[in-house]
Amino acid sequence: xxxxxxxVFLAYKSIFKGNRWSLLLILMVMSxxxxxxxxxxxxxxxxxxxxxxxxIDTTYGNIVIDPQHNEYSIxxxxxxxxxxxxxxxxxxxxxxxxxxxxxxYEWKLKDRPExxxxxxxxxxxxxxxxxxxxxxxxHRHIFDGTDLEPSDRDKILLGIExxxxxxSETAPFQTLQGARVGDTVRLTFPNGVQREYEIKGLFRARDxxxxxxxxxxxxxxxxxxxxxxxYSDRAHQMVVRLGDSGLEARAVEEIRALGFPVEVRTWHDYxxxxxxxxxxxxxxxxxxxGIGLVVAxxxxxxxxxxxxxxxxxxxxxxxxxxIGRGAIIxxxxxxxxxxxxxxxxxxxxxxxxGIQEYFARYPLDLAIGQxxxxxxxGTVVNAITGLVAAGIFAGLVPVLHxxxxxxxxxxxxx
Amino acid sequence: xxxxRNLHKVYGRGPAATPALKGIALSVEQGEFVAIxxxxxxGKSTLLHILGLLDxxxxxxxxxxxxxxxxxxDTDEARYRLEEFGYVFQEFSLLPGMSVLENVYxxxxxxxxxxxxxxxxxxxxxxxxLVDRMKHDPTELSGGEQQRAAVARxxxxxxxxxxxxEPTASLDLAxxxxxxxxxxxxxxxxxxxxxxxxxxPDDAQYVDRVIWLKDGxxxxxxxxxxx
Ligand SMILES: Nc1ncnc2c1ncn2[C@@H]1O[C@H](COP(=O)(O)OP(=O)(O)OP(=O)(O)O)[C@@H](O)[C@H]1O
Ligand SMILES: [Mg+2]
Numbered sequence: 001x002x003x004x005x006x007x008v009f010l011a012y013k014s015i016f017k018g019n020r021w022s023l024l025l026i027l028m029v030m031s032x033x034x035x036x037x038x039x040x041x042x043x044x045x046x047x048x049x050x051x052x053x054x055x056i057d058t059t060y061g062n063i064v065i066d067p068q069h070n071e072y073s074i075x076x077x078x079x080x081x082x083x084x085x086x087x088x089x090x091x092x093x094x095x096x097x098x099x100x101x102x103x104x105y106e107w108k109l110k111d112r113p114e115x116x117x118x119x120x121x122x123x124x125x126x127x128x129x130x131x132x133x134x135x136x137x138x139h140r141h142i143f144d145g146t147d148l149e150p151s152d153r154d155k156i157l158l159g160i161e162x163x164x165x166x167x168s169e170t171a172p173f174q175t176l177q178g179a180r181v182g183d184t185v186r187l188t189f190p191n192g193v194q195r196e197y198e199i200k201g202l203f204r205a206r207d208x209x210x211x212x213x214x215x216x217x218x219x220x221x222x223x224x225x226x227x228x229x230x231y232s233d234r235a236h237q238m239v240v241r242l243g244d245s246g247l248e249a250r251a252v253e254e255i256r257a258l259g260f261p262v263e264v265r266t267w268h269d270y271x272x273x274x275x276x277x278x279x280x281x282x283x284x285x286x287x288x289x290g291i292g293l294v295v296a297x298x299x300x301x302x303x304x305x306x307x308x309x310x311x312x313x314x315x316x317x318x319x320x321x322x323i324g325r326g327a328i329i330x331x332x333x334x335x336x337x338x339x340x341x342x343x344x345x346x347x348x349x350x351x352x353x354g355i356q357e358y359f360a361r362y363p364l365d366l367a368i369g370q371x372x373x374x375x376x377x378g379t380v381v382n383a384i385t386g387l388v389a390a391g392i393f394a395g396l397v398p399v400l401h402x403x404x405x406x407x408x409x410x411x412x413x414x
Numbered sequence: 415x416x417x418x419r420n421l422h423k424v425y426g427r428g429p430a431a432t433p434a435l436k437g438i439a440l441s442v443e444q445g446e447f448v449a450i451x452x453x454x455x456x457g458k459s460t461l462l463h464i465l466g467l468l469d470x471x472x473x474x475x476x477x478x479x480x481x482x483x484x485x486x487x488d489t490d491e492a493r494y495r496l497e498e499f500g501y502v503f504q505e506f507s508l509l510p511g512m513s514v515l516e517n518v519y520x521x522x523x524x525x526x527x528x529x530x531x532x533x534x535x536x537x538x539x540x541x542x543x544l545v546d547r548m549k550h551d552p553t554e555l556s557g558g559e560q561q562r563a564a565v566a567r568x569x570x571x572x573x574x575x576x577x578x579x580e581p582t583a584s585l586d587l588a589x590x591x592x593x594x595x596x597x598x599x600x601x602x603x604x605x606x607x608x609x610x611x612x613x614x615p616d617d618a619q620y621v622d623r624v625i626w627l628k629d630g631x632x633x634x635x636x637x638x639x640x641x
Contacts, residue, residue: 002523002524002525002526002527003526005523005526006520006523006524006526009520009523010520013509013511013512013516014511017510017511017512017551018511314509314510317507317509318509318520319492319495320466320468320495320501320503320507321495321496321501321520321521321524321567321568322492322493322494322495322496322497322499322521322524322571323492323496323520323521323524324489324492324496324524325488325492327524406468406469407468407469408463408468408469411503411507
């Protein structure tokens, strides 16, 4: 008990009555290191979060309903839509008919019919524009022209990476090389149907992987392409939007419980290949934060180490007057804990009210979209553990070393 | 009380080895006020450090009241330094960042007993004439005042032996006299054993006995005229 009291007393004196500048320097290093330990992983989680959000907003919604594995399409979509809409938390359902098609632009200008010209094969999705706008945000990303209307037949909405042109990220020869609103494209479907469409709108959802490579027509148009008798009440996929992304697992259960012959999955289960990308990104993220932790640890170690070395004579005198090792080591341990704690508090405030606020106001504008910081509980735990461990290590190593030296050596340096 | 036999100390090793003590034998009785004198480099500080458990000899025997001081554990050594010994060093050795009063009672905190140490520290500061400076930082004190504060610190845990290495070397004549008078009084009134290194021949008038060192050996050992 006496040892602890003495240790705290010595630590207190050494922190508050010691050199102000070294206290300030240590605190700066500790809090900036802590903020940095939070920042790097938060940016990286921000990126994965943006990718995830992108996939929900532009492609899958929260929940995806697919045909059973031995079926090509879902039947009785109107009934299913109606039932799913009644599930608590559901705010939108959209049924889609999907096909691929060969797209041709300015095909009349080709020298010979065998030329590739301005063409390519992409995915065409037939949607009810109103229902789709309740699930995905494609309609908000139209930068030229207007959205489809339910009655449209020969109109098409093109993703920027199909249309090409200046704002496209894809190599020009892989696009239609600058198709504009009002122009006509010719689509040839796998069943041989060939139709011409006027480009009604161009959108850029900043989802280069999927959405921006997609074209949209109305669902009734797609049904007529595929065969109206069969497809008028069918869909290849239904996507469901929830008011709150946290409710996915429960909503999936409830939709399954409705008993329709369909497969129900969350967007997360659905996107196998992309989650691979994201999880390898997570590995990179933890690697980078690990390195950040080591660097921060070394910097703190150096600053605290120098501070403790400075106290060599001090430690020698304490030992000479009979203060035990325990109390001396304890006092430096208490100092290290104090610095760590204050570094965590100051760095945490700096991060929470400075950096995070800034990113919330001015998100990073990356190719995948707007990225702001996402702080995960694990990151905070890691940063705190790392900072405390580095502080203790940096404080203890030199003290253990000095208290092992002779007293005379410590005081007079002989 | 203190028994030393055949004490050797060699600093360093190999060709750089410096023998500082070459076989010291002495005994000091309780209540004695002893001065260790000799030329610079004769081994005075080395001997005092070994007696005060601040350093260990290369060879020899050292007992206090029959206890082998060379076989103590770290903890026991620290306990001796804390409870049985008091130190006053040549250089000022107060800790910066603590007031004079706190400097004086730090060793009492080390004992971990709440035995009115603040009151005792204040009384000791009164004894050494510093009670009105006790709230000051040590750096605000003169050399003589710092040494007197160091004496108060050395006495806080009621030690049996006080070790002092040239406590007056960095003081002017008047301050030196104050410190030595204080030692004399402590020795008379409390029967405190005092072992003091000095190279000031005039200091001999304050002590009972002078041990002369020369090249790491005792050249002379005897009572002073004042006794
Ligand atoms: N740490 C050390 N390493 C090597 N040699 C040392 C060390 N300390 C002391 N010495 C040597 O030991 C001898 C005795 O030194 P010591 O300090 O005991 O002398 P002293 O009598 O106290 O001298 P002074 O009056 O100058 O203080 C000297 O030759 C000194 O150079
Ligand atoms: Mg000396």
